[in-house]
Amino acid sequence: MIAHATAAPTAQKESPASVDALDRANAQKALLRGERGTSCAPSQDRTGLASRNRDRLDEAKRRVPLSVAARNLGLADLIRPNGVQRSPLREDRNASFSVTGDTLWHDLATGTGGDVVSLVEVATGCDRGSAIRRVIEWAGLADGAPLPPVRLAPPAPAQRKEPRDLLRGLDLREPTVGELATIKWVRGWSVCAGLEIASRRGLLRVADVPHRSERIPAWILTDDARKSASARRLDGEPWQFSHGESKANSLRSDPDHPPGLADVLSADRRAVVISEGEPDALGALTLAWASGAPDRFGVICLPGAARPLPPSVCASLVGRRVRVLRQFDPPRADGTRASHAAAAAWIRSLTEAGVAADCLRLDDLNVKDIADLLRDIEADELEPIAAAVLRGLLP
Numbered sequence: 001m002i003a004h005a006t007a008a009p010t011a012q013k014e015s016p017a018s019v020d021a022l023d024r025a026n027a028q029k030a031l032l033r034g035e036r037g038t039s040c041a042p043s044q045d046r047t048g049l050a051s052r053n054r055d056r057l058d059e060a061k062r063r064v065p066l067s068v069a070a071r072n073l074g075l076a077d078l079i080r081p082n083g084v085q086r087s088p089l090r091e092d093r094n095a096s097f098s099v100t101g102d103t104l105w106h107d108l109a110t111g112t113g114g115d116v117v118s119l120v121e122v123a124t125g126c127d128r129g130s131a132i133r134r135v136i137e138w139a140g141l142a143d144g145a146p147l148p149p150v151r152l153a154p155p156a157p158a159q160r161k162e163p164r165d166l167l168r169g170l171d172l173r174e175p176t177v178g179e180l181a182t183i184k185w186v187r188g189w190s191v192c193a194g195l196e197i198a199s200r201r202g203l204l205r206v207a208d209v210p211h212r213s214e215r216i217p218a219w220i221l222t223d224d225a226r227k228s229a230s231a232r233r234l235d236g237e238p239w240q241f242s243h244g245e246s247k248a249n250s251l252r253s254d255p256d257h258p259p260g261l262a263d264v265l266s267a268d269r270r271a272v273v274i275s276e277g278e279p280d281a282l283g284a285l286t287l288a289w290a291s292g293a294p295d296r297f298g299v300i301c302l303p304g305a306a307r308p309l310p311p312s313v314c315a316s317l318v319g320r321r322v323r324v325l326r327q328f329d330p331p332r333a334d335g336t337r338a339s340h341a342a343a344a345a346w347i348r349s350l351t352e353a354g355v356a357a358d359c360l361r362l363d364d365l366n367v368k369d370i371a372d373l374l375r376d377i378e379a380d381e382l383e384p385i386a387a388a389v390l391r392g393l394l395p
Contacts, residue, residue, distance in 0.1 A: 084098045085099070194289055195286075218233050228259050230248045274299075280325055283373070320355065321394070370389070
């Protein structure tokens, strides 16, 4: 807020001209700071210069959305009007730059954000007053001479947050026969074969996971690299968090090393299935067992439809045959489906990297995912399902 100017007690009263000059200076400083605080100006000034400056800035923001500013700053190919994308202002390995309505931006990793003025300020390294004047000029509302050309400041070094790590100190062990049976029963599956394969490969482990002053028995999808791990409760109940509940609890996450990738590379598995959920990865191994050639199939799990497929992962899959299992999600309010968009993005990233990849649309089978497809299916019915899901992955 702009502080009220208080005249020091003197013997002489300030002239109206000096008060007007002080009020005008305060209003101009407030405009340069982007503030809309109160002013000590008389009523005619409050509706005069300060009001006109505010109106001019508001009109400039309406005329110069983020996409226009991005073009003027040389960032047109890096900023889309809506959605979450990689930050154009710093090195960003994950999509953490959110744009809303082409008017507001927010860097989810650094916590910075704002309107078009803030974008210009951060992108160019100038002060806020210069950024405001630049936006006003772009809008064609400047009263003075044109501003000098934009000189982009060098990108700030990436500030990576320490990754969430709940895996450290956790006693991971192979599941017992009873624990495998519990997972099978909760999922409604008829066989433990896929679970046993995952256990032998080091993909499936169990542990008592600390959560809200409790230790909850859980099964964990990971691999021998231990770079990423996600836990599901053995009793099938969701995890309770302050923001709501979730089926999965991410213990450690490294986008460049999703669960299953280490096994695919170390065993040189030529056919790879990418799933969105942990149960789907286990279900895919069950189908690999039913196909009669389980050792030739590998699984990679990418928990969460919003997670991109990093270039390093795509590069490591060159020379292999990859199939993405696209979940069937109900449409959101805007008509889009998160899993559909994610699968399309993953396929695009893989094919651009030169990977032979395709997509199995589970909505064509009227099921949500592979885990649901296998529910209540008898062992002797698995072979034709495996043939349909895995067809064409092996030479």
